[in-house]
Amino acid sequence: MSEIKLPCDIIGKVNAICSEHGDDPKELINILHEAQHLMGYLPEEMQRLIAGRLGIPASKVYGVVTFYAFFTMTAKGKYPISVCMGTACYVRGSEKLLEEFKRVLGINVGETTPDGKFSLDCLRCVGACGLAPVVMIGDKVYGRLQPVDARHIIESLE
C-alpha cells in the first residue's frame, strides 16, 4: 500500500465512504459511485485503497470498474461533452453530430483535449427524446442540434 500517492484529504474521504457503507463488499458499486464523485474518475490507487478497506482483491474492484460504463479511469475535461447515442437521437442524426464534435475538438470518444478543457463521450438516452438529437455538457442538455452547432457550442464555452 506504500505506493499510494493520492492527496491526503482524498484518502480520508475514500476511507470515510467505505466506513459509511460498513466496509461491506456488497456495497462496492455504491462506494465506487461516491468515490468517483471525489475526483471525477477512479484512479488505480483509489481502487487499491478501496480493495484494501473492503478486504477483497484489487482485481475484483478493477473488474467491476471496467465492467460498468458509468465508471471511468481517465480524468474528464472541464466541460465533459456526452453525445446521446440512443436510438431516437441516432435516427435524428446524432452520428453526424458526434463526427463533427470529434473533428472540431480533434479528439476521439473517451479522450480529453490536451488543455484539459473538453472530453468527449457517448451516452445512451437521457430520455429527452423529444429534443433529439441531444448533447449533455455537464448537467446542461442541448437539444435539436445540427452538426454545424458543434462549433458554436464549443466556441461559446471557450
Place this chain on the structure above:
Amino acid sequence: MKALTRPEDLNSLRRDAAASLSLREKSETQTNGQSCGLETGTGHIQVLVCGGTGCKASSSQLISEKFHELLAEKKLDAHVDIVTTGCFGFCEKGPVVKIIPDNTFYTQVTPEDVPEIFARHIIKGERVERLLYTDPKTGLHVSDSKHIDFYRKQMRIALRNCGFIDPENIEEYIARDGYAALAECLSKMSPEDVIGQIKLSGLRGRGGGGFPTGKKWELARKSPGDVKYVVCNADEGDPGAFMDRSIMEGDPNSIVEAMAICGYAIGASHGLVYIRAEYPLAIHRLKTAIAQAREYGFLGKNILGSGFSFDIEIRYGAGAFVCGEETALIHSMEGCRGEPTMKPPFPAEAGYLGKPTNVNNVETFANIPAILTRGAEWFASIGTEKSKGTKVFALAGKINNVGLIEVPMGTTLREVIYDIGGGIKDGRKFKAVQTGGPSGGCLTEKHLDIPIDFDNLLAEGSMMGSGGMIVMDEDDCMVSVARFYLEFTVEESCGKCTPCRIGNKRLLETLDKITSGKGTEEDLKTLSTLGKVIKDTALCGLGQTSPNPVLSTLRHFHEEYEEHVRDHKCRARQCKALLTYSIDSKLCIGCHLCARNCPAEAIIGDVRKPHIINPAKCIRCGMCLARCKFKAISVN
C-alpha cells in the same frame, strides 16, 4: 405527520387530501370550454407545470419560478397554486403548462411567455392563443388536451397519475386512492388471495419477456425460506425507452405501494430498487416517496397495524445493459460484475444472496395498485386474449409527436403511428418501426394493421421489449440500423458466453463489410446462419435476442441488403462508403461557399467558375450539400 396505524385512518386522510385534487379531477370531466381567470370570478386556479426530464431540459423549472415570482409580486399566492408534476407524455411539444379549472393545455412554453399567461389568462381569463396546440389536420387551435389526437386514443393505467399529481407530495397520491390497495390487502386479503387476483388479471411482465406476473409471485411464495426479497428493476437500458423513468418521476408512490403488496404476497420484508445512476431526478423522487411512505406508516414495522413489516432500499446501477437480465441484476446488486448465470435456479428459488427473490419491472409494478383497487376482471377486460391491460410506449424517431403514450393491448401500429403519433415527420414516407430495442426487430408497412400484443410482435420477428418504438422513414438505411443495434450489443455483451462475445462481433464485422461496400452475397447467408446459431446457443436473454435486429431486417428488407452487396448502392444514402458527391457544372456559379466549408479541402475551383470535388479527398460529410444554395451538389 404521525404514522397511520389502522386502515380506517387512511380513509379519513384520503377525504382530507381529496380537496386539493377535486379541482383537477372536476376539470378532467366538466369543462365547458370557457377559460377562467381571477377577474372573471374563478375562485381558485392551479397551474400544472411539467417537471419531467424532457421538459426540465428545456427549462421548465424557470417557468415555475417565474410564476412564483409574479404571484408573490401581486400577492396572489393564496388564490393560485403552482404544481410541478411528472411527465405529461407530449414531449415533442414540451415544456407543457396546464391551467386548471379550465383545463387549458399550453405547449412549448418558455419562461418569457409566463408574464403573458399570467396577465391575460390567470388574471383576465383570456386564453393565450399562440401557445395553444394547433391541430395539424384542421389548422385550428385546441385548448383542451382531451381533444388533442395525441391523447384521444390513449388509456392511462400505469401512467394514471403522471402529469396529474405532484409526485413529491404523498397526500396527492393518497387522494387518488393511493395505498388503498395495500390497506385492502393487509386487512382483508390473504397473500394467496392477492396472488390469485394478479393471476386473474392476466398481467404479464412489462420489462420484455412477458412472463405472467401472478405466476412469478406464486413461485416466489412457494419457495421455502424465511428471508425473501422483492426487487424492482429500474435499470432501463434500452436506448430510446424512457417509460420507467417517467413513472418513477411522475408517480413514485405507486412503485413503493406495489413493492409492499408484492412483499406481503410472497412473504418478503425487504425490497430493493435497482436504478440507473443516470436518472438523478427519478432517484430523488423515489427517495422522497420512500421517506414519506415511512413517515406515513406505509413502510416500516407493523404497517397499518397488520403485523406485516416491509422496507425498501435503493441500489444503483452503473450502466450495463445486461443487468436488465434478472440474474445479472442480482449479481450487480451484490457488488459484483453484472454477469448472468444459468437458469435454473431461478431467482424465485435462489436470487439475491441466495434467497428467493422476485424481480419485476417498474411498469409492471405501476399496474398492481390499479388492478387491486379496480378489480382483476376490469383489467382482464382490456386488451387481447393473451395480453391484458395496456402498454406504455416511448414513441420516438421520425415522428411528429414524440412522447410517452399508453394504449390498450391490441391497438394497431397504424393507430399509434398515425393517430397518436401524428404521422411521419416532414411529410416523409414511413419505412419501418423498430420495437423492443436492441432485442427487437423492425416491422414494415404491411405490419401496420396487426394488433400490438406480446405474441403478435414475436410472431413477426420482433418483440414487445420494454416498449421503445422508433419510427424510421425512407432516409434510414436498414442495414445501418441493424449495424447500430449490433454495435450496441457488442459493446454491452458481458463476454461470459462465446456465442454472444464472439458471434455478435462476427455479425458486426460482416455488417461493417456490407456498409463499407465490400460485402458479398455469401455474407448475407453468413448473417442469417450465424444469427440463428447465436439465438439458439447464447446464455442469457441479451445474447439470445441480440441477432433479432439483423434477422428481422434481413427478412423484411432483403432487397436493401442485396442492393448493398450486389450494386454497392445504399438507397437511403446513409452508408458513406457507397456515396459519391458531385457538382453539376451547369448549376454551380462558383460562389466558393462549399470549398470554404469543406473540412477536407476536397473541393477545388476558381471563383465564379464551376467547382469540382476530388473523390480521393472527399470524406463524404455532406457539408457541401448542406451549404450549397444553388442545388448544384448531388449525392448518389
